[in-house]
Amino acid sequence: MSIPKEKEVYFQKIILNLIRVSEDFKSILQSEFPNIYADIQSASTNPNCSCVRKVEAELLSNKDKALNLLNNYLSKQENLDKIQSVLSVDYASLAPKLYSGRxxxxxNTEEKFKEFMDFINQDRAQFRNFSTAISPEGKLHIYFL
Structure with a gap:
């Protein structure tokens, strides 16, 4: 078993989920990345910990090493349900969509604005700020920065 090619872009998310279900993998990761040993430990028990971003940043800066580690670990596993469930997550749908520049x-009604806000929340929209203007026709223009 190895990570599917289309999911390689989400390898850091897969690793973060895998350390929560596999003590073996967590130990391997900690031995390969001793500078974030404690962060890996905390991230494995608390997905809302600020250390998760630190672990993710370290994995992204060492992509080749982390991907090799992940694929080597997966190649030695035999259809474990917990590991399969981590690999089968639709990571693309969980990723925020960039709205900056759109x-x-x-x-220009309260109902339409609420519908629009619900829509961008479903997309997990990522943006810095937004600005609004009302056109002469009475339409609401929303600019994302």
């Missing part, structure tokens, strides 16, 4: 035009 503009939307909607009717």
């Amino acid at each position: 503009m939307f035009v909607i009717e």
Whole structure:
């Protein structure tokens, strides 16, 4: 078993989920990345810990090493349900969508604005800020920065 090619872009997310279900893998990761040993330990028990970002950043900066480690570990596993469940997560749908630089035009009503906000929340929209303007026709223009 190895990581599917289409999921390699999410290798750091897979590793973060894998350390929560596999003590063996967590130990291997800690031995290969001793500078974040404690962060890996905390991230394995608390997915909301600020250490998760530190572990993710370290994995991203050492992508080849982390990917090789992950694939080597997976190649020695035999259809374990917990590992399969980690690999089968739809990571693409969980990733936020970048809205910076986009503009939307909607009717200028409270209901339409609420519908629009629900829509961007479903997309897990990522943006710094947004600005609004009302056109002469009464439409609401929303600019994402």
